[in-house]
Amino acid sequence: MAELFDLTGKVAVLTGASRGMGLHMATALARHGATVVIAARKQEQLDDAAAQINSAAGSGRAIAVACNIGSKEQVQALVNTARARAGPVDILIGNAGVNPYYGPTSEIPDDAYDKTMSANVQSNLWLARMVAPDMARAGGGSMMFTSSIGAFKPSTMLGTYGMSKLALIGLVRNIAAEFGPAGIRVNAICPGLVKTDFARELWDKPEVEERIRKDIPLRRLGEPEDFEGIAVFLASDASRYMTGQALTVCGGSNMWA
Template identity: 35%
Template sequence: MSKTELFDLDGQVALVSGASRGIGAAIAHLLAQQGAHVIVCSRKLGGCEAVAQAIRDEGGQATALACHIGELEQITQLFSEIRQRFGRLDVLVNNAATNPQFCNVLDTDPAAFQKTVDVNIRGYFFMSVEAGKLMRERGAGSIINVASINGVSPGAFQGVYSMTKAAVINMTKVFAKECAAFGIRCNALLPGLTDTRFASALVSNPAILQGVLQQVPLKRVAAPAEMAGAVLYLASAASSYTTGAALNVDGGFLS
């Protein structure tokens, strides 16, 4: 197998949630560059279409579909449309997530708690279930869950978010074990601090940022594109014997 064939996604259909910006957009672009038809998915269709159009302008294939993964009805509708339009799904990247409250755990708002759980756990779970059903029909597929280093080492004032990301890591192992017989692999990506709007509360605060970077051996914040290569590995034949893994891309934070 040649170098290009190892990461070749020609003819495959890949769904990336939370792909209208940041890490998700970077992943969508790279998967399309490797030949996949990428379904760019997020809550707002306009943002998805902008990324999809940028991919098409680069010569890639992309379709924009809106879905709020915190709403089960929307997940059902999304996969109904995928089945109708494409009849298959080869790669799912669960990237959409939320963290609506930055506070001491004792000050957690119940509504914020529920929203975080609904998106980060329930959403990932049922996106994986629906994707897995399509993949099972073909006897192959790769599910990649974007978790976080917070799932291993809880972030300060990010208690509920950290708990949900720990659940995502365990969920990954559940799907890896129970879906291997269907040819489906499931792995997790654990990003470190990355320069996205999602992490702006940390990146834009010099005091917090310096405190975090003291714990990062590479001494810098990651760019979204630096997460995409790891996802390509997990999506492609390069990782054909890898399932149930949690891949740290964190500048050495968890070392």
């Protein structure tokens, strides 16, 4: 069964991959044979992340490319660099996202709304369009995008972020339908609350973490390494008949939603 998860010779592009979930997903893909092109905004952090991946999976398995996903030109440069240095893209993980605003959606400033929707939705459409021709020529490929369980319920503080992640699931379903005839699979990963720097404001108080844990059947918050397996699964032939899905990884917290 090991061949189902074999990614030898595959090229993966991952955004938001200098730390946390993205770094763990990239490391897992590299350990299963892929060459990973990792992107985030800061080159120094990326270089450290690439060194960690190369130490874990073998020299030259990770390539670090700084990219601001809010810039279409930088996203295109990321894809061009991936092709030039590693080859045509077989796997895409759109993990980068932003949340510049906490508060009611009815009061969000226009610039914060635009930034949220551009980074969390439109940038992933850009990426999908840019790498789809590579996958089509190869007869198939896999795209996955990090959504959130926040997509499935309202919030008076994180509502616009949740809206953007619900829109991302809508994007996933549409491009899954459009790219499916070319053998390209597209899925969404919907994390619960994960102990990352990105979500630190939501969990970094002992009493808050304890209260949240009691509402999770597995009685713990997510950890970045919890996403290694699902990334390999969706990238590999193990999930070859799965597309257009939104998979929750939340310790069971979302089963009542």
